[in-house]
Amino acid sequence: MASGHLQNRTDAQELGGRTDIEGWKRAFERNLFNVLGRFPATATANDRYLALAYSVRERLLDRWVKSSETYYREQARTVCYLSAEFLLGPHLGNNLLNLGALDTAKQAMAELGLKFERLLDQEEEPGLGNGGLGRLAACYLDSLATLQIPSIGYGIRYEFGIFDQQIRDGWQVEIADKWLRLGNPWEIPRPEIAINVGFGGHTEPYTDEHGRYRVRWIPARIVKGIAHDTVILGYRVNTANLLRLWSAEAINSFDFESFNTGDYYAAVEEKVASETISKVLYPNDTALQGKQLRLEQQHFLVSCALQDMMRIHLQRAPDASGFHERYAVQLNDTHPALAVAELTRILLDDHGMDWASAWQITRQTMGYTNHTLLPEALEKWPLDLFGRVLPRHLEIVHEINHRFLDEVRLRNPGDHDRVRRLSIIDESGERSVRMAHLACVGSHAINGVAALHSELLRRDVLRDFSELWPEKFLSVTNGVTPRRFIMLTNPGLTKLVTDAIGPGWTRGLEELRKLEPMADDPAFRDAWRRMKRRSREALAAEIQRQTGVVTDPASLFDVQVKRFHEYKRQHLNLLHVITLYHRLKCDPGYGAPARTVVFAGKAAPGYMMAKRVIKLIHAVADVVNQDRATADRLRVVFVPDYNVKHSQHIFPGADLSEQISMAGKEASGTGNMKFAMNGALTIGTCDGANVEIREAVGAENFFLFGMTVAEVRRRLAQGYRPYDHYQSDQELRAAIDAIADGAFSGGDHDLFRPIVDNLLGSDPYMLLADYRSYVECQEEVGGVWLDPERWTRSSILNVARIGRFLSDRAIREYCRDIWHVQPVPIPD
Ligand code: NBG
Numbered sequence: 001m002a003s004g005h006l007q008n009r010t011d012a013q014e015l016g017g018r019t020d021i022e023g024w025k026r027a028f029e030r031n032l033f034n035v036l037g038r039f040p041a042t043a044t045a046n047d048r049y050l051a052l053a054y055s056v057r058e059r060l061l062d063r064w065v066k067s068s069e070t071y072y073r074e075q076a077r078t079v080c081y082l083s084a085e086f087l088l089g090p091h092l093g094n095n096l097l098n099l100g101a102l103d104t105a106k107q108a109m110a111e112l113g114l115k116f117e118r119l120l121d122q123e124e125e126p127g128l129g130n131g132g133l134g135r136l137a138a139c140y141l142d143s144l145a146t147l148q149i150p151s152i153g154y155g156i157r158y159e160f161g162i163f164d165q166q167i168r169d170g171w172q173v174e175i176a177d178k179w180l181r182l183g184n185p186w187e188i189p190r191p192e193i194a195i196n197v198g199f200g201g202h203t204e205p206y207t208d209e210h211g212r213y214r215v216r217w218i219p220a221r222i223v224k225g226i227a228h229d230t231v232i233l234g235y236r237v238n239t240a241n242l243l244r245l246w247s248a249e250a251i252n253s254f255d256f257e258s259f260n261t262g263d264y265y266a267a268v269e270e271k272v273a274s275e276t277i278s279k280v281l282y283p284n285d286t287a288l289q290g291k292q293l294r295l296e297q298q299h300f301l302v303s304c305a306l307q308d309m310m311r312i313h314l315q316r317a318p319d320a321s322g323f324h325e326r327y328a329v330q331l332n333d334t335h336p337a338l339a340v341a342e343l344t345r346i347l348l349d350d351h352g353m354d355w356a357s358a359w360q361i362t363r364q365t366m367g368y369t370n371h372t373l374l375p376e377a378l379e380k381w382p383l384d385l386f387g388r389v390l391p392r393h394l395e396i397v398h399e400i401n402h403r404f405l406d407e408v409r410l411r412n413p414g415d416h417d418r419v420r421r422l423s424i425i426d427e428s429g430e431r432s433v434r435m436a437h438l439a440c441v442g443s444h445a446i447n448g449v450a451a452l453h454s455e456l457l458r459r460d461v462l463r464d465f466s467e468l469w470p471e472k473f474l475s476v477t478n479g480v481t482p483r484r485f486i487m488l489t490n491p492g493l494t495k496l497v498t499d500a501i502g503p504g505w506t507r508g509l510e511e512l513r514k515l516e517p518m519a520d521d522p523a524f525r526d527a528w529r530r531m532k533r534r535s536r537e538a539l540a541a542e543i544q545r546q547t548g549v550v551t552d553p554a555s556l557f558d559v560q561v562k563r564f565h566e567y568k569r570q571h572l573n574l575l576h577v578i579t580l581y582h583r584l585k586c587d588p589g590y591g592a593p594a595r596t597v598v599f600a601g602k603a604a605p606g607y608m609m610a611k612r613v614i615k616l617i618h619a620v621a622d623v624v625n626q627d628r629a630t631a632d633r634l635r636v637v638f639v640p641d642y643n644v645k646h647s648q649h650i651f652p653g654a655d656l657s658e659q660i661s662m663a664g665k666e667a668s669g670t671g672n673m674k675f676a677m678n679g680a681l682t683i684g685t686c687d688g689a690n691v692e693i694r695e696a697v698g699a700e701n702f703f704l705f706g707m708t709v710a711e712v713r714r715r716l717a718q719g720y721r722p723y724d725h726y727q728s729d730q731e732l733r734a735a736i737d738a739i740a741d742g743a744f745s746g747g748d749h750d751l752f753r754p755i756v757d758n759l760l761g762s763d764p765y766m767l768l769a770d771y772r773s774y775v776e777c778q779e780e781v782g783g784v785w786l787d788p789e790r791w792t793r794s795s796i797l798n799v800a801r802i803g804r805f806l807s808d809r810a811i812r813e814y815c816r817d818i819w820h821v822q823p824v825p826i827p828d
Pocket residue numbers: 131132133136333371372377449478666667668669670688
């Protein structure tokens with residue numbers, strides 16, 4: 001559907017022109033023939049998509065060669081973004097946009113009799129991430145390239161990305177994501193860049209030629225990492241950076257001895273075992289801890305990345321000593337935190353450095369971004385598992401810890417408790433390695449992803465570290481790229497804004513502000529309303545195509561799309577839906593506006609409660625959507641298989657953005673930014689970046705409800721009793737009773753019992769405490785919606801004031817405060 005949007009697109013900056021159109025046509029035909037071995041009459045939809053993709057790739061490679069030549073010549077300081085996840089989204093449209101060739105290519109395809117939208121739609125996105133964290137990494141690559149910063153994203157080339165979600169009978173079913181099945185025109189395999197990564201085995205002390213004590217690691221197993229490059233082009237610049245993903249291969253595909261003795265299966269065993277490492281992305285489950293394969297993936301990633309960086313560094317540098325001057329490494333959460341031990345190991349063991357130098361280089365190289373406050377999501381590895389998989393690294397971690405704790409003791413004599421709390425090794429219960437501690441000790445900068453989150457990190461989760469090194473702690477509020485999430489997804493809004501204030505906003509951070517006065521211009525408001533209406537029509541069409549449910553584009557589109565987790569409280573949203581339904585049933589004259597409540601998102605396969613909430617949404621939708629009495633007032637839909645591609649259909653059509661996590665749980669959120677920049681108003685709690693979004697857009701243009709972090713704490717300290725709310729609030733009781741009594745499950749009392757029991761028993765995310773405030777706030781939303789002038793004004797102001805949440809701003813802050821890197825423009 002993205003496509004439908006593209007129709008009236010005019011890009012003032014586009015070069016266009018006849019020669020360019022002819023160029024695209026020739027390139028397309030040449031690639032169809034030369035690369036794919038097809039001619040137009042027999043080409044499949046995928047062949048055509050590939051032919052256009054290869055035509056784009058030629059232009060990317062051109063820029064990539066120039067960029068890499070320039071970086072090589074200038075020995076430019078390079079940002080290396082280490083991340084277990086990159087959730088890129090489809091490349092074709094985005095690359096054409098960044099090339100400034102969207103319209104020309106579209107015209108060229110039209111002249112060849114092809115529907116451009118169909119070509120775009122053919123692309124299978126690389127789902128190499130779970131959600132916000134992986135998508136943030138992708139937005140940051142886009143901004144790094146756009147800001148002309150030399151950078152490399154390092155990750156894993158999972159053969160299977162995040163599962164595809166199907167819905168059967170209201171339940172989520174996971175389907176393997178075979179994203180590489182039809183080929184991937186965007187990647188360039190580099191079989192010659194092969195890196196050996198060790199696992200297991202043992203270590204041996206020895207004395208080197210200078211008589212110094214050394215340690216040698218003899219791994220039991222070596223796996224080869226093969227680089228696969230994807231070019232990341234900046235927006236309207238020549239800069240093309242790299243995303244380098246590693247896939248695991250066996251050192252020898254065949255063990256010839258076994259093969260010759262007739263044991264064919266043993267011969268391929270090693271190959272299978274090695275390749276398992278990059279087989280599949282772990283869906284982020286709260287109970288991931290302790291999976292050996294996951295630890296192996298983490299080591300594989302950081303070892304490939306750091307060895308590759310060293311290889312590149314030594315192409316020009318005489319030795320490893322300048323490593324930290326050449327590179328700024330950012331650890332995207334603790335998944336790559338092993339980099340601290342691995343870089344120390346490389347410098348010590350492979351380059352013969354002494355401890356002090358190796359450690360200093362490591363610390364000056366690394367920065368660590370924390371992305372979560374949930375205690376269960378803080379990674380820990382059991383010591384024995386760690387030692388089995390990475391014996392040398394465990395020794396190094398012990399040594400780091402030993403020296404670190406000496407420093408702590410020196411500063412805090414007698415404070416044994418502090419030492420215990422700070423230790424990288426958790427000695428309580430099963431001994432384990434705390435990855436966040438390793439990351440903190442090994443980094444020169446530690447940051448949270450929104451002001452509130454960073455504050456809570458300092459105050460709670462990493463309090464001891466912030467007392468020790470207050471100067472290391474920073475905050476960089478997340479941002480998202482306006483290229484993909486406004487220009488590509490929302491051409492209607494793009495055109496309206498560009499016609500009003502010129503094209504500078506696509507790169508200038510505060511340029512959108514020029515839109516502010518237009519919020520009071522009746523003609524502009526009118527145009528804005530028509531634009532939003534068209535977007536809702538497009539979303540309604542997409543919803544019908546995917547789910548069969550007919551929705552009314554005149555209604556308020558109330559949208560919650562994100563991963564399913566109890567702390568995100570999709571079920572609080574549902575309690576409101578049920579309440580609204582009850583009100584409409586009781587009082588047909590009830591004055592609320594017609595609403596379409598849209599949900600989408602995946603639940604981790606092992607997370608039963610989240611999956612049951614998905615089932616409950618379907619169950620409520622079935623009842624509500626079929627009730628004639630409320631049919632034109634309330635609709636509920638679940639759009640399956642939420643991913644980047646599908647999200648691009650959803651943001652433009654949303655009027656209300658649901659950001660309703662329990663205060664203190666959502667580190668930042670980034671969907672909240674994407675909605676606001678597409679003109680949706682937010683209903684949200686004082687959590688994550690909501691706080692700053694509200695400040696930026698103005699309190700009167702944001703619907704705030706619920707407890708603050710301080711109030712949550714107070715309530716918990718007093719002893720929270722959800723049942724009291726159930727008893728005292730009649731509407732809440734009615735909503736919960738309806739679920740418990742089988743109103744949405746054909747009389748079945750058991751189906752949703754786990755949800756009801758959870759809410760009435762402990763309600764760990766305090767839905768019941770926030771319910772009344774939420775429902776009242778939703779009434780206010782309804783009231784404002786019924787005043788279209790006021791709503792539209794707020795919608796425009798949300799866009800006008802959202803500039804702070806663009807990823808270019810975030811990346812500038814990282815460059816200035818953490819990485820200390822400068823742009824390196826690439827000449828024409
Ligand atoms: C997520 C947070 C989000 C945040 C993104 C990006 C993890 C571990 N964390 O609130 O839950 O927006 O990271 O920073 O996925």
